[in-house]
Amino acid sequence: MSPNTTLRRGRPGYDQQGILEVAVAAFNEYGYDATSMGVLADRLKLSKSAIYHHFSSKDEILDRALDQALGSLEGVLDETEAAAGSAADRLDRVLRGAVRVLVDQLPYVTLLLRVRGNTEVERRALARRRAFDKRVTALVAEAQTEGSLRSDIDVRIVERLLFGMINSIVEWYRPGGREDAARLADDVVAVALDGLRVPAGAPRP
Amino acid sequence: MSPNTTLRRGRPGYDQQGILEVAVAAFNEYGYDATSMGVLADRLKLSKSAIYHHFSSKDEILDRALDQALGSLEGVLDETEAAAGSAADRLDRVLRGAVRVLVDQLPYVTLLLRVRGNTEVERRALARRRAFDKRVTALVAEAQTEGSLRSDIDVRIVERLLFGMINSIVEWYRPGGREDAARLADDVVAVALDGLRVPAGAPRP
Numbered sequence: 001m002s003p004n005t006t007l008r009r010g011r012p013g014y015d016q017q018g019i020l021e022v023a024v025a026a027f028n029e030y031g032y033d034a035t036s037m038g039v040l041a042d043r044l045k046l047s048k049s050a051i052y053h054h055f056s057s058k059d060e061i062l063d064r065a066l067d068q069a070l071g072s073l074e075g076v077l078d079e080t081e082a083a084a085g086s087a088a089d090r091l092d093r094v095l096r097g098a099v100r101v102l103v104d105q106l107p108y109v110t111l112l113l114r115v116r117g118n119t120e121v122e123r124r125a126l127a128r129r130r131a132f133d134k135r136v137t138a139l140v141a142e143a144q145t146e147g148s149l150r151s152d153i154d155v156r157i158v159e160r161l162l163f164g165m166i167n168s169i170v171e172w173y174r175p176g177g178r179e180d181a182a183r184l185a186d187d188v189v190a191v192a193l194d195g196l197r198v199p200a201g202a203p204r205p
Numbered sequence: 206m207s208p209n210t211t212l213r214r215g216r217p218g219y220d221q222q223g224i225l226e227v228a229v230a231a232f233n234e235y236g237y238d239a240t241s242m243g244v245l246a247d248r249l250k251l252s253k254s255a256i257y258h259h260f261s262s263k264d265e266i267l268d269r270a271l272d273q274a275l276g277s278l279e280g281v282l283d284e285t286e287a288a289a290g291s292a293a294d295r296l297d298r299v300l301r302g303a304v305r306v307l308v309d310q311l312p313y314v315t316l317l318l319r320v321r322g323n324t325e326v327e328r329r330a331l332a333r334r335r336a337f338d339k340r341v342t343a344l345v346a347e348a349q350t351e352g353s354l355r356s357d358i359d360v361r362i363v364e365r366l367l368f369g370m371i372n373s374i375v376e377w378y379r380p381g382g383r384e385d386a387a388r389l390a391d392d393v394v395a396v397a398l399d400g401l402r403v404p405a406g407a408p409r410p
Contacts, residue, residue: 088402149401153392157384161396164373165366172365179362187358191366195400196354197293 014044016054020068023061024107028114032062059121066115066125069108070132072101077135088148091139092193096185098166103173103181110170133159149193162192219249221259225273228266229312233319237267264326271320271330274313275337277306282340293353296344297398301390303371308378308386315375338364354398367397 014022022044026035037058041048055061076097080090102109112129115122137159143149149158166188173179179187190196219227227249231240242263246253260266281302285295307314317334320327342364348354354363371393378384384392395401 148403150395150403153395153401154384157389157392158396158401160373160377161370161393164376165370168365168369168373171369179359184362187362188366190355190358191363191400192396193400193402195396195398195402196358196363197398197400198353198355 014046019044019046019051019054020061020065021107024065024111027062027065028107028110032058032111033118059119062111062119063121063124065108066112066121069101069105069112070125070128072105072108073098073132074128076101077132080139086148087139087143087146088193091136091143091149092189094136094139095162095166095189095192096182098163099169099185099188100181102166102169103175103184106170106173106175109167113167113170133163136163165192219251224249224251224256224259225266225270226312229270229316232267232270233312233315237263237316238323264324267316267324268326268329270313271317271326274306274310274317275330275333277310277313278303278337279333281306282337285344291353292344292348292351293398296341296348296354297394299341299344300367300371300394300397301387303368304374304390304393305386307371307374308380308389311375311378311380314372318372318375338368341368370397 019040023035023040026040026043030039035058037048037051040058040061041051044051055064076094080093080097083090083093085093112125115125115129117123117126137155140149140155140158140162144151144155169184169188173184224245228240228245231245231248235244240263242253242256245263245266246256249256260269281299285298285302288295288298290298317330320330320334322328322331342360345354345360345363345367349356349360374389374393378389
């Protein structure tokens with residue numbers, strides 16, 4: 001869309017994705033409940049009716065934002081399932097992909113991780129998170145069965161610890177720092193799959 | 206204190222620790238700001254003045270609760286520093302000790318992890334958390350220098366990933382489940398220090 005078209009439509013500066021971005025930042029800053037459509041309109045310097053042109057309700061904004069994070073995470077699993085390789089290698093790809101989504105869509109994933117199930121939209125998002133966790137858990141089980149992952153830990157605990165570690169990255173990661181997504185993904189895989197400890201008797205660095 | 210003494214003092218059923226426990230549960234359920242002394246008095250079936258006999262303010266209750274969690278975590282580091290062994294072995298003990306504190310004091314650690322620095326009490330708690338993280342980071346650095354931990358990852362990232370994983374346990378751990386603290390500590394160490402992946406060429410289970 002050219003700037004000119006935007007102007008003719010009378011909402012200069014913000015398309016739907018632009019509104020979404022500002023709304024997600026506000027939800028993360030003040031909390032979803034505390035962010036009214038009036039607060040959003042102030043932040044966007046738009047009238048409430050201009051926002052309603054794009055979204056029928058605050059709930060729909062939340063729904064769209066959560067769908068973006070969940071869709072990206074589910075996309076990682078879909079791609080991985082289509083790929084060849086051992087289950088451990090596919091799990092490696094899932095962990096890297098999840099870190100990439102988290103870094104690329106930090107505010108959206110942050111919002112997703114704060115959802116507690118207070119509304120229908122939130123409950124649907126939690127159900128999709130559980131379905132995602134189940135698919136990852138099945139992949140861990142497959143890797144244990146094929147003998148590429150140690151099998152003395154409950155698969156659900158493995159999945160929770162792995163994603164506990166990955167999700168915690170939203171607490172401290174700031175874009176533009178020294179770690180880019182690829183480096184951070186290497187670090188996560190190094191800790192989780194390969195382990196930090198240098199085996200006794202290995203050559204000292 | 207015998208029950209009789211408690212009765213004579215006119216506050217049957219709750220000593221200071223008992224009040225603390227109920228308050229921490231309420232803070233975790235409703236949020237600290239949303240939990241007034243009136244709400245606490247209702248929950249405890251005590252008068253507000255009976256609570257004020259034990260704590261001068263709601264802030265003091267929070268301070269005591271956070272101090273309990275922080276003191277326990279700092280205690281793990283203190284014990285470990287006094288112990289012999291390689292830095293990697295001491296880090297192993299720190300991770301296990303932190304899991305034990307988290308399981309034993311789940312509501313207190315949950316409260317600590319939600320602190321965002323809105324008050325002076327919260328800022329002091331955050332400063333103590335940062336000091337704890339720094340001591341763990343120094344231990345990771347020592348283990349890298351001695352060659353017992355891989356040294357290709359930034360020590361601060363290692364510390365954050367390790368405690369991201371450990372702290373995430375508060376999100377799902379429920380006492381009385383199938384995993385006790387010792388088992389869960391084994392799992393964390395297995396993932397973080399030894400790694401999940403079975404090396405290529407290792408015997409299949």
